Amino acid sequence: MGKPFSKEIEKIYDTFKWAINLDIKEISDAIYEDIDKPLYIIGSGGSLSACYYGASLYQKNGFMSKAITPLELFYAKEAISKSKLLFISAGGNNSDILFGFKQVIESEPKRIITLCMSENTALTALAKKYSICTPFEFNLPTGKDGFLATNSLVGFFTILYKVFSQKIIKNLNYPTPSFFKRLQLFLNRVDASTTYNVLYAGCGQSVAIDIESKFTEAALGSVLISDYRNFGHGRHNWLAKRGKNSAIIAIVTPFDAGLAKKTLDTLPEQVPKLIIKSGYKSSFASIDLLLKAFLLINQLGSAQNIDPGKPKVSHFGRILYNLRYSNIIRENDFLGLSHKVKLAIQRKTGIRSLSMLSKSELEFWKYKYYEFVNKLRKAKFGAVILDYDGTICSTKNRYTGLSKQLSQELIKIVRAGFTLGIATGRGQSVRNVLQQTIPSDYFKNVMIGYYNGSDISTLNDNSHPVKTKTPDESLIKLKKILESKMNPSTSFRIELRPAQLTVIIANKGNWNTVRFIVLNTFAQYAENNLGLVESGHSIDIIVKPFTSKLNLVFACSDLNNQKGLANTCLCIGDQGQWPGNDFELLSTPFSLSVDKVSLDPESCWNLAPLGQRKEQACLEYLKLIKTIHSTNFTLKI
Numbered sequence: 337m338g339k340p341f342s343k344e345i346e347k348i349y350d351t352f353k354w355a356i357n358l359d360i361k362e363i364s365d366a367i368y369e370d371i372d373k374p375l376y377i378i379g380s381g382g383s384l385s386a387c388y389y390g391a392s393l394y395q396k397n398g399f400m401s402k403a404i405t406p407l408e409l410f411y412a413k414e415a416i417s418k419s420k421l422l423f424i425s426a427g428g429n430n431s432d433i434l435f436g437f438k439q440v441i442e443s444e445p446k447r448i449i450t451l452c453m454s455e456n457t458a459l460t461a462l463a464k465k466y467s468i469c470t471p472f473e474f475n476l477p478t479g480k481d482g483f484l485a486t487n488s489l490v491g492f493f494t495i496l497y498k499v500f501s502q503k504i505i506k507n508l509n510y511p512t513p514s515f516f517k518r519l520q521l522f523l524n525r526v527d528a529s530t531t532y533n534v535l536y537a538g539c540g541q542s543v544a545i546d547i548e549s550k551f552t553e554a555a556l557g558s559v560l561i562s563d564y565r566n567f568g569h570g571r572h573n574w575l576a577k578r579g580k581n582s583a584i585i586a587i588v589t590p591f592d593a594g595l596a597k598k599t600l601d602t603l604p605e606q607v608p609k610l611i612i613k614s615g616y617k618s619s620f621a622s623i624d625l626l627l628k629a630f631l632l633i634n635q636l637g638s639a640q641n642i643d644p645g646k647p648k649v650s651h652f653g654r655i656l657y658n659l660r661y662s663n664i665i666r667e668n669d670f671l672g673l674s675h676k677v678k679l680a681i682q683r684k685t686g687i688r689s690l691s692m693l694s695k696s697e698l699e700f701w702k703y704k705y706y707e708f709v710n711k712l713r714k715a716k717f718g719a720v721i722l723d724y725d726g727t728i729c730s731t732k733n734r735y736t737g738l739s740k741q742l743s744q745e746l747i748k749i750v751r752a753g754f755t756l757g758i759a760t761g762r763g764q765s766v767r768n769v770l771q772q773t774i775p776s777d778y779f780k781n782v783m784i785g786y787y788n789g790s791d792i793s794t795l796n797d798n799s800h801p802v803k804t805k806t807p808d809e810s811l812i813k814l815k816k817i818l819e820s821k822m823n824p825s826t827s828f829r830i831e832l833r834p835a836q837l838t839v840i841i842a843n844k845g846n847w848n849t850v851r852f853i854v855l856n857t858f859a860q861y862a863e864n865n866l867g868l869v870e871s872g873h874s875i876d877i878i879v880k881p882f883t884s885k886l887n888l889v890f891a892c893s894d895l896n897n898q899k900g901l902a903n904t905c906l907c908i909g910d911q912g913q914w915p916g917n918d919f920e921l922l923s924t925p926f927s928l929s930v931d932k933v934s935l936d937p938e939s940c941w942n943l944a945p946l947g948q949r950k951e952q953a954c955l956e957y958l959k960l961i962k963t964i965h966s967t968n969f970t971l972k973i
Contacts, residue, residue, distance in 0.1 A: 339482030341637060341645030345630045347478045351487040352508045352623070354477050355494035364499045366449050366470045367394075367422070368844040373446050374400040374419040378409050380432045381553070382485020383424045385546035386492035389622055390422065392541060393500040396619070397845075406436030410665065414688040416445045423450045426481060426488035428457025428473070435662050437462055441947050442675075444468065444683070451495070453488040454480065466947030482645035484550050486630065493542075493623050505620045511628055518610065519632060522583070523639050525608040531558040531582045533574065535567055537595060539614075540587030543625040547585065550633050554644035557636070564592065564599045575607055583608040585632075589621045590614075673702070675946070680705055683942040684933055704937035709973055715926055716968035718902035719892040720749055720961075721757035722954065723885075723909035723918050724766055726872045727930055728758075730951040734873075742951060743773045745958040750778035752964050754901065757892045759785045759885040759909070759921055761838065761869075761876050763801040770795055783895065785888030788869065788878055788917060790835035792891050805834035808879045810863040817861050818854065826850050837877040851875065869917035872910070876917060885921040902968035908954055912940040930954050943973070 367375070375394050377387040387403035394401035404412065409421075421440060425433045428450070437459060441448070448469040450459050453476040463469035474495075478487040498504060526532075532551065536544040541563070548559040562571050575582055584603060588596045588611055600609060612628045614621035637644040673681075678690055681701045690698060722728050728742055738746070749756050756774075760766045763786050774782055779796035786792070786801035793800035815832055818839065822828055827843035828850050841850045854875050858868050867880045893903040909918030910931040922929055922940040930953035934940045944953035962972035 338484075338643075338646040341482065341484065341486070341634050341643055344478075344482055344484075344486040344645055345627075345634055347487055348490050348627060348630065349508060349510075351476070351478055351490045352494055355491045356498065356504070356506050358474070358495065358498070360495055360498050362470075363449070363451070363472055363495065365844060366447065366472075367420075367499055370420060370446050371397065371845055372399060372848055374402070374415075375422060376409065376412070376416060376419055377401060377403045377422045377424060378406055378433070378436055379403070379424040380405055380430060382481070382489055382546070382549055383426055383492065385485070385542050385549060385626075386424050386489055386496065387422075388545050389493055389542035389619075390424070390496045392539070392622075393496055393619055397500065406432040406439075409436045410439050413440060413443050416440055417443045417682075417688050419445050420447045421445050421449070423448070423459060424492055425450070425457070425459055426453045426476075426485060426492075428452035428454055428459035431658060431660060433459055434462065438662070441466060443688075444679070444947060451492070453491050467952035468947050468949050483647055483649075484553060484633075484644055486645070489546070490623070490626065493626060497619055497623060501619060503618075505616070505618070508623065508627065511631065515628065516631075519635055522608055522610040523635060526557075526583050526636075528557065528640055529581050530608075531560065531574070531578065532585055533567070533571075533582060534559055534561045534585045534587065535564050535596070535599065536561070536587040537564050537589075537592035539589050539591065539619055539621045540625060542622055543587055543612075543629050546626060547629050547633070550629075550644060554633065554637060554642060554647055556633065556640060556642060556644065564595050567599070572603075575604060579604055579607050584610070586611045587625055588613040589625075590617045676943075677702065677705055679946060680941060680943055684935070684937070686935075701937070705941070708938070708941050709943070712926060712971050713973055715904055715906075716902045716965075716970060717754075717904050717906045717926070718896040718899075718968055719755035719757055719905040720958070721759060721888060721892060721905050721907045721921065723911070723921065724758055724760035724762065726910035726950055727908060727918075727954050728951060729769075731873065733951075737769050738773050739951065739955075742955050742958070745955060745961075747774060747778070749958075749961070750774060750781040752969070753781065753899075753966075754969060755892050755896055755899075756782045757785065757888050757905070758782065759789060759888050759918075761788050761836070761871055761874065761917055763787060763791075763803075763833070767795065767798075767800070783888060783892055785885055785891070787833050787836040788876055788883050789885040789887040790833075790878065790883040792887055802834070807832050807834050807837075808865075810866055811835075811837045811877065811879065814857070814862060814866070814877060818857055821853055821857055822850070835879040835883045838874050839877075840874045868915055869919070870911065870915050871917045885918065886924075889921070889924060900967060904968075906971070908957055910950060912942075928957055930957070 377390045379387040391401040391403040450463045450471040452473045455473045455475050460471040460473050463471035481488050534544045534547050544561045548561050551557050551559045586596050614624040616624055633644050780794055782795035791801040815837055826846040826849055829840045831838040839854050841847050867878050869876050889905050892905055896903045907921050907924050907927040909921050911918040912922035912929040912934050913932040927939045929940050929942045931949050933942050945956055960971045961969050963970040
């Protein structure tokens, strides 16, 4: 089983060159979206080291992150509904990583990202079933690792480094001869009975985790790990009592060199010490240190006649690795509710677990859920009004058009003679997409509310949106103020329309910075006739009361009265929580959200299937249109 470890580390430089030249923009976008949300990074075995590295990088951006195992994730389920998850797995097929994914999908985190170093993995197959998941797979040039994680780990470290680094170092240098000389002197003073105290700080943590993992998995020696200061809180007593069979491995970077020296100078001289040092003053130091740790493990294995990459795995070890345990730690459900009802109430209330509700609160929400669903079942609709970006058009398709499946559902609606309303913060670009999607015979059945409902016309009217109107004076003034307060490096763009001012944030990593500037400027300088709404990619400042997506609801109802159709409108959007730009649209009685909801128990429920959001959730809603009559249609819920 496995591969010779020495052969594995010979390929590390090729792996690094491969990984450092990958296009990781999509991974970066996925991680930076909702950057203010906590990020749990999940991995098992050797991949856990990469999880610690990723967590440290995320935290350097000023946000909370934690590396955990799949079993730890199971016991943290209540904390993850408002968090993001990143699963890291070389093979993507081990039972623990699959168990972790299956358990947490029911908690519907903000986003799940999966990252594998193999293609066609079971983890990716699971992730593809849910629109809240973004899977990534790479075909590692060196193939599958041996018993220990080596090249896959270098690949993970390098990809994560690229995601979070502004200036990329593209060359990984081989250690100098002096490193190997110091390493050999150290190995001459230790043996199979030695206990190793691994000390670290900052960038060294993930490497310390990896040393402990590899020493243990390859049975090279016992390892105790600690940061430099926690070692001073009692852990030093190990050396005082067992110093004869102990050694120190100190991981050092320029950031902690002074602390490391002062710590090591206090320790007994007779205790063998190896300093693994990097001169890089950035997170690249972790990759440099990881390589040197691999060389230590290889040399120590040779000294003990152990190949770390090809151990003999015991029978009980194989059983443990493949252990199936999901049925024996499953939590009991005492609420007596179907999963569909629990999911809807949990989304509506925003709580982590229904067990947090009192009995009377749970009864209230149960009643309101069934009341809303029954209202939808009985309603006779003549129109469907859909938000555009984030509802029928995903971020991925923003510049390419609508998906084939969703386009087919829209065509079914207009072909049956019913009215289709499209509410958008955009202008002509949406009309162009819809004219390419809907057959021209049905253009008259489509109404568009451009610029958040300030300009309304049918799809066959190319004179809209009107661009010749003079923008409202209050918007012109606010635009000048915003431009004076924005740092150009934050990658923003301001677009002025007759009744709308749009601030577009190109770099998702700058979303919070730009958002707070806009909110503060609006609160301080906006005139009374202005309002503010948000979408997933921009902030719109609108002129009230002329600008409202409710204008589109009224227009569709009026059109249906003229056509002799039912004038009740089914409204679907993604930003139902104020100040989302669908807040008003989804305050109507028959409204469904594909993502964020308001707390209004009478409207704006999210009834989408588990793990589905945005475009995919909308598609599932539209598939509920089953019973169609000449003047109305109903929903089969």
